[in-house]
Amino acid sequence: MAPLLKVDHVTMQFGGLRALGDVDFEISEGEIFGLIGPNGAGKTTLFNCITGVYAPTDGKVDFVGEAITGKRPDQIVAIGICRTFQQIRLFPNMTALENVIVGADARHKTSIFGAILRSRRRKREELEGEETALSLLDFCGIKRYANDLGRNLSYGDQRRLEIARALATQPKLVLLDEPAAGMNPVEKNGLRDLVRKIRDNGTTVLLIEHDMKVVMGLSDRVAVLDHGEVIAEGLPEQVQSNPKVIEAYLGSGAGGAAGGAATGDPEADDQVATPTQGEN
Amino acid sequence: MATKRDLRTYLNEAYPKTSDRLPDGVVNAFNGPYRAYYAIGYWRYLVAALLMATIPILMEPSILGDFFPALEDSVADLESPIPYLTGGFGIRVLVMTGIWILLALGLSVVVGMAGLLDLGYVAFFMLGAYTTAFMTESGGADQFHFVVWPNVAALPFAILVCILAGVALGIPTLRLRGDYLAIVTLGFHEIVRQSANNLTITNGSRGIPGIERPDLGLPESWGEFAVLSSHNYWFFLLIPAIILAVIMIRHLEDSRVGRYWTAIREDEVAAAAMGVPVVKMKVLAFAIGASTSGVAGWIFAGYATFISPNNFPLLYSILILCAVVIGGLGSISGAVVGAMLVQGLPEVVREASGGRTVFGFDPETGRIAVFGFLLVVVMIFRPGGLFAPKRRRIELSEASAAEGVIIDESAQPSQDEIEFASSVHEASQQKEGD
Numbered sequence: 001m002a003p004l005l006k007v008d009h010v011t012m013q014f015g016g017l018r019a020l021g022d023v024d025f026e027i028s029e030g031e032i033f034g035l036i037g038p039n040g041a042g043k044t045t046l047f048n049c050i051t052g053v054y055a056p057t058d059g060k061v062d063f064v065g066e067a068i069t070g071k072r073p074d075q076i077v078a079i080g081i082c083r084t085f086q087q088i089r090l091f092p093n094m095t096a097l098e099n100v101i102v103g104a105d106a107r108h109k110t111s112i113f114g115a116i117l118r119s120r121r122r123k124r125e126e127l128e129g130e131e132t133a134l135s136l137l138d139f140c141g142i143k144r145y146a147n148d149l150g151r152n153l154s155y156g157d158q159r160r161l162e163i164a165r166a167l168a169t170q171p172k173l174v175l176l177d178e179p180a181a182g183m184n185p186v187e188k189n190g191l192r193d194l195v196r197k198i199r200d201n202g203t204t205v206l207l208i209e210h211d212m213k214v215v216m217g218l219s220d221r222v223a224v225l226d227h228g229e230v231i232a233e234g235l236p237e238q239v240q241s242n243p244k245v246i247e248a249y250l251g252s253g254a255g256g257a258a259g260g261a262a263t264g265d266p267e268a269d270d271q272v273a274t275p276t277q278g279e280n
Numbered sequence: 281m282a283t284k285r286d287l288r289t290y291l292n293e294a295y296p297k298t299s300d301r302l303p304d305g306v307v308n309a310f311n312g313p314y315r316a317y318y319a320i321g322y323w324r325y326l327v328a329a330l331l332m333a334t335i336p337i338l339m340e341p342s343i344l345g346d347f348f349p350a351l352e353d354s355v356a357d358l359e360s361p362i363p364y365l366t367g368g369f370g371i372r373v374l375v376m377t378g379i380w381i382l383l384a385l386g387l388s389v390v391v392g393m394a395g396l397l398d399l400g401y402v403a404f405f406m407l408g409a410y411t412t413a414f415m416t417e418s419g420g421a422d423q424f425h426f427v428v429w430p431n432v433a434a435l436p437f438a439i440l441v442c443i444l445a446g447v448a449l450g451i452p453t454l455r456l457r458g459d460y461l462a463i464v465t466l467g468f469h470e471i472v473r474q475s476a477n478n479l480t481i482t483n484g485s486r487g488i489p490g491i492e493r494p495d496l497g498l499p500e501s502w503g504e505f506a507v508l509s510s511h512n513y514w515f516f517l518l519i520p521a522i523i524l525a526v527i528m529i530r531h532l533e534d535s536r537v538g539r540y541w542t543a544i545r546e547d548e549v550a551a552a553a554m555g556v557p558v559v560k561m562k563v564l565a566f567a568i569g570a571s572t573s574g575v576a577g578w579i580f581a582g583y584a585t586f587i588s589p590n591n592f593p594l595l596y597s598i599l600i601l602c603a604v605v606i607g608g609l610g611s612i613s614g615a616v617v618g619a620m621l622v623q624g625l626p627e628v629v630r631e632a633s634g635g636r637t638v639f640g641f642d643p644e645t646g647r648i649a650v651f652g653f654l655l656v657v658v659m660i661f662r663p664g665g666l667f668a669p670k671r672r673r674i675e676l677s678e679a680s681a682a683e684g685v686i687i688d689e690s691a692q693p694s695q696d697e698i699e700f701a702s703s704v705h706e707a708s709q710q711k712e713g714d
Contacts, residue, residue: 051553077555085553091546094539098672102543105536106555112564115535116528122535129536130674147673169555 002065004029004204005050005081005173010059012045012228019045020228022059027173032195032205034219034236036212038248042228043208044086047175050206051083052076063173077106082166083175086208088158092151096142096161099150100133103168132168140164140194156187163194173204180214192218216240224248287314294668325527329519336515338362339370343512346504364631365624371512373627375583378518379576380619384603385525386572388615392604392669393538394565395545397462399597400469404570406592407445408438408577410476410488413587417492431494435578442574446566454559457548469594476589487588494582514583521579522616525572529612532568533670541565542610606658608665617666626651 003026012020020042027033035043048054050061052073060069068076082103091099108125115122137143140160145153153161159179166174176195180188188211195218199205209215215222216236223233226248232239239245288307291299299307317324337343339360345352360366365373383405390398414426415434453464476482496517498506505513532538540561543551552558581587603622607614626647633646641649658666 053549053553072557072559073552074555074557077553082555083553085550089547089550089553091543091550093546093671094542095671095673097674098539098542101672102539102551102556103554105539108536110536112532112537115537116531118531125536126534134674149671165554 003027006062008060010049010056012049013057018228023230025223025233027206029204031220032199032207032218034215034222035208036215037225041225043225044177047083047177077169080172082169082171084162084166084177086177088162090150090158090161094150095147096150097133097146099161100136100164100168101129103165104129104132106169136164136168156183175206177208180209180211188214285315285318287311325523329523332519336371336374339366364628373624375514377620377623378515379580380623381522381616382525382572382576383600384615384619385529386569387600388604389529390565390569392610394541397458398465399462400465401600402592402597403469403472404442404445404573405577406472408442408574409581409587411438411441412578412581413488413491418488418490431492431582438578439571439574442570443567446570447563450563450566454562469597473589485589487586489586491581491585521575526612606665608667610669611667614665614667
């Protein structure tokens with residue numbers, strides 16, 4: 001089967017800084033693909049290259065066999081990729097419901113004249129948008145906050161609202177940028193269930209995450225970025241025990257930790273997660 | 281969508297603090313008219329138009345005689361029942377206020393809804409007025425027009441020129457935000473104004489005199505109203521313009537387009553990532569905003585019959601912006617009320633002072649001082665403006681509110697998470713101990 005997303009030797013250069021160097025991987029339909037790496041490894045830059053915020057210096061991104069490099073962000077949403085942000089970027093003075101309807105509007109076609117003249121399509125789409133938004137808020141467990149302004153939601157609920165808004169654009173692939181950042185263990189657990197539910201509903205997930213428990217527990221496959229390059233890719237267990245990965249996270253001479261990580265011992269997991277916890 | 285509107289419910293949602301202070305009696309007294317206003321659907325715009333039409337008649341009752349010759353004798357000596365702004369002076373202020381309402385409505389789309397700070401908005405007003413002057417009979421030399429058409433025929437072109445100017449300004453400035461965009465629009469205003477000041481076709485700073493007034497094509501029995509020969513009639517032309525502008529903007533606000541504008545205002549990057557065609561929507565906001573000022577310019581040219589660059593100073597751009605901000609960014613009723621305050625209030629202060637000094641100033645400057653003071657007061661006590669923009673809400677059933685709680689309960693921490701949390705806790709305890 002052809003891959004859903006193919007990142008084909010993507011390089012991103014900012015002046016003298018090489019943020020991504022020859023990044024190459026594929027995501028197949030229906031999987032949860034984890035993307036990890038230390039801070040500054042280029043994970044978010046890669047997201048920006050996929051979603052059209054940046055045009056890569058070299059290489060290309062294919063989505064369902066179609067090249068999407070160089071397209072505008074809104075065109076890429078129309079093709080079927082949507083994202084959330086590492087720093088929450090809701091529309092703070094719109095209600096949660098409106099936030100999600102904006103996402104749903106990506107599939108609507110009311111023109112400006114249709115809007116001014118109140119066409120029948122506008123009415124149908126407004127109702128449909130509200131219905132979609134409500135069911136998605138329900139899906140993400142924040143339906144009761146539908147009428148609250150985005151900025152008044154708690155941190156964890158804002159993250160959920162971002163996910164609901166992204167899902168409203170009916171993406172085939174959803175890119176989650178550190179959805180668990182800043183969440184407490186209870187919220188993280190709920191988030192894991194949510195991400196699984198999204199996948200089970202037929203949406204492929206590309207997940208950036210620092211929290212090793214979340215990413216290893218969720219992902220079908222994992223790629224590790226360091227200094228803009230993929231240093232490991234494969235099943236979570238394989239990646240976890242890869243010496244290069246351990247070196248990237250803990251620095252060289254972390255042999256003791258390497259042994260711990262290989263056994264999948266929870267204590268060692270925490271060690272891998274700890275250096276990044278403080279940085280969030 | 282709420283099916284039955286209730287004033288208290290509305291106040292609770294839009295102005296919770298004010299709502300708490302208002303006694304039940306007051307709210308209930310206004311609830312009937314409030315419900316009726318919404319119950320009649322689009323007829324409410326007709327009601328609003330009729331109410332607006334009574335304002336010039338109250339100011340100058342003798343206007344009635346022009347429309348109903350039978351009443352001419354009985355109304356000729358009627359005194360206006362309102363204390364200030366009566367007679368011809370009052371109507372002049374009213375017409376200028378109407379023009380400012382149109383301008384404020386347009387700017388509220390650009391600044392209030394789309395969040396594009398435009399400090400040169402009067403340039404569009406000016407383009408509308410000059411386009412009208414170029415296309416109609418005007419006093420002085422032939423050099424002032426491209427074509428000589430009846431004034432009414434210039435209206436669509438005044439709108440078109442403004443829309444095109446909006447697009448022309450929009451496209452190169454799309455990448456700019458906030459302060460940078462403000463500077464560019466400031467420059468745009470200066471370009472337009474200085475061009476008018478120096479070109480031959482605009483007669484430089486001497487302006488274009490004797491612009492023809494529109495012939496509305498009404499039967500002769502309508503007399504002077506058919507050619508709007510007296511300034512007393514001009515507000516009646518503004519009423520449909522304002523109502524149509526309000527309906528247009530209200531419909532846009534209440535659709536995908538308006539939501540997109542709000543999304544861009546709130547967070548442009550996030551909006552783009554949610555599929556909003558940011559470039560297109562910004563240009564559209566400029567174009568829609570410019571279109572109402574095209575109408576305003578057309579009306580102003582015919583009303584004043586003389587335009588010069590001095591009629592369009594930068595201060596006007598800033599005052600219109602004040603009107604939009606005082607009223608509440610993104611609120612349509614706010615823009616209307618803001619324009620009324622900015623344009624009408626200083627005149628009321630002038631009249632009310634009755635020639636005495638205001639705060640030690642003479643009335644001419646004192647009215648501006650009072651206005652400035654009110655600006656400060658409003659911004660301190662209502663930083664969001666007098667009216668809050670409409671936010672979409674739905675009625676949630678009790679059941680759906682409960683569902684959310686169940687989801688939270690199911691999300692109990694797993695065993696390893698509890699262990700993890702306690703290990704973190706222990707580690708932090710140890711650190712404190714060190």
